[in-house]
Amino acid sequence: MNYQVIIPAAGQGKRMNAGKNKQFIQLEQIPIIIHTLKVFEEHSHCKGIILVINDAEKADFQQLIKKYRISKIKHLVSGGQERQYSVYNGLKAVEEGDLVLVHDGARPFLTHDIIEALLSKTIITGAATLAVPVKDTIKRAKDGVVVETVERSSLWSIQTPQAFHLSIILEAHEKAVRENFLGTDDASLLERVDQAVSIVAGEYTNIKITTPEDLYIAEAILSKRKM
Numbered sequence: 001m002n003y004q005v006i007i008p009a010a011g012q013g014k015r016m017n018a019g020k021n022k023q024f025i026q027l028e029q030i031p032i033i034i035h036t037l038k039v040f041e042e043h044s045h046c047k048g049i050i051l052v053i054n055d056a057e058k059a060d061f062q063q064l065i066k067k068y069r070i071s072k073i074k075h076l077v078s079g080g081q082e083r084q085y086s087v088y089n090g091l092k093a094v095e096e097g098d099l100v101l102v103h104d105g106a107r108p109f110l111t112h113d114i115i116e117a118l119l120s121k122t123i124i125t126g127a128a129t130l131a132v133p134v135k136d137t138i139k140r141a142k143d144g145v146v147v148e149t150v151e152r153s154s155l156w157s158i159q160t161p162q163a164f165h166l167s168i169i170l171e172a173h174e175k176a177v178r179e180n181f182l183g184t185d186d187a188s189l190l191e192r193v194d195q196a197v198s199i200v201a202g203e204y205t206n207i208k209i210t211t212p213e214d215l216y217i218a219e220a221i222l223s224k225r226k227m
């Protein structure tokens, strides 16, 4: 059940509009990326972290890693133009082991129980993603007018981590690069070659910090955890 994790943190945070990479925004005085890294630092089955960063922010990340005593980082890898390319760079740096997780640096509220559930499923099926059922009614629209209401019972909101056998996900990334395919998550690279990806129930609190209002939700999650 041991694994390594790739953490892409090389985005720009454009939708957050904070004037800096959102990884450095503080939640209860601790940067988002440190909240995320601590989840894996404190999980005994995690044998190594590959952190993908922007080259220009390398010194800032190194300073934080030292300050917060994150000891499991094996490599600091340069990010790419898109999340998919950042993950691919991370995958190429994995040296050993079979199971690999990919987890957004911007998802700081992952729990160990959920990682365990994901690992158990991946050992059996080869690939799995966390997800929660969609709660809203979803409609497709064109030019500002509703075209249809999409049947909700089969819709899932996809989270990370996503877990894979290393050879399977590496091959899928290589094929995507060759064929110029760009997906918004790693599981989609398997789906396009008809490889099954299992769904494991995540938690609604495992949010990705994406837009400014997510910071209010994040503060609420943290204060609830302290109760």
Ligand SMILES: Nc1ccn([C@@H]2O[C@H](COP(=O)(O)OP(=O)(O)OP(=O)(O)O)[C@@H](O)[C@H]2O)c(=O)n1
Pocket: 007, 008, 009, 010, 011, 012, 013, 014, 015, 016, 022, 052, 079, 080, 081, 082, 083, 084, 086, 087, 104, 105, 106, 107, 208, 209, 210
């Ligand atoms: N070229 C990129 C783009 C994204 N990411 C990382 O992928 C995760 C999920 O991406 P997202 O939430 O979209 O982050 P940003 O790309 O920073 O946000 P935005 O799209 O608003 O600019 C984040 O941890 C982000 O740092 C990355 O490593 N490399």
Ligand SMILES: C[C@](O)(CO)[C@H](O)COP(=O)(O)O
Pocket: 083, 104, 157, 158, 159, 160, 184, 185, 186, 208, 210
């Ligand atoms: C991988 C992901 O977090 C799953 O929800 C998501 O697809 C990332 O997409 P984004 O466009 O970078 O927000």
